[in-house]
Amino acid sequence: MHRCLLPAGAAVLFLMAAATQAQSPRDLREPGSFAGITNGQARSLALFGELAKVLMHPRCMNCHPADDTPTQGNDMHAHWPPVTRGDNGGGAPGNSCGACHTEANYTLIERASYRSIPGHPRWGTAPIEMAWQGKSVGDICRQIKDPQRNGGRSLELLHEHLAKDDLVAWGWNPGEGREPVPGTQRILGELIKAWIDSGAACP
Ligand code: HEC
């Protein structure tokens, strides 16, 4: 659980979670379950704490590295075979992401230490200004709100990206042998919207 990383306002979340039934890390709560927090700032913080369960998941973090190399698996080890992000995130000449990562997930027929190779038409490393690895929940929160570091997006476009983007959608369909991110993309979209509407507060 990432809850332990959250300072300050997260205490509210802690108490709420303890009061309701024990929650599995696979669950993603609907924004409506935060409606009882009447203070806007506290509600916004609690909503971000919930949606951070998706953002901070290895399926997302593995492609948002702070150095030149994407990572793999839930332990986020360095990518094997060795690759670098290259000029545009799509790999180095002669060793492009697309050489191994095709348009769609590929399930292996042969035996290997992994069951499938992820695939998507836009498979590539997130730009360095969008690096998330090694950052706190609060840092990532401030970063995704900052148009200088989020690809020039307004909050509305940030919502659009998280709610609709088909590369983000891969997180719920990551291929055989890989754990999907919690909840659904619909719930993530609604959490982001409720977080924005309550003032987009960062922990
Ligand atoms: C295959 C690698 C890959 C995976 C997996 C991936 N991303 Fe990204 N992400 C990128 C790339 C490349 C960009 C830059 C493209 C753009 O801005 O549209 C990006 C940009 C973003 C942005 C906008 C910029 C920012 O940092 O604010 C958000 C938000 C984001 N990703 C969220 C996610 C979430 C949530 C997941 C997991 C469900 C995820 N990403 C999984 C590669 C990836």
Ligand code: HEC
């Ligand atoms: C030479 C082949 C090859 C190249 C080139 C390659 N990959 Fe991979 N990649 C793989 C294989 C095979 C796997 C599956 C291994 C596994 O899951 O243990 C994988 C898995 C991944 C994962 C793990 C997903 C997860 O959440 O566990 C990410 C992220 C990734 N690659 C990103 C990239 C990016 C970005 C590039 C280009 C900069 C790239 N790869 C280039 C072969 C390659």
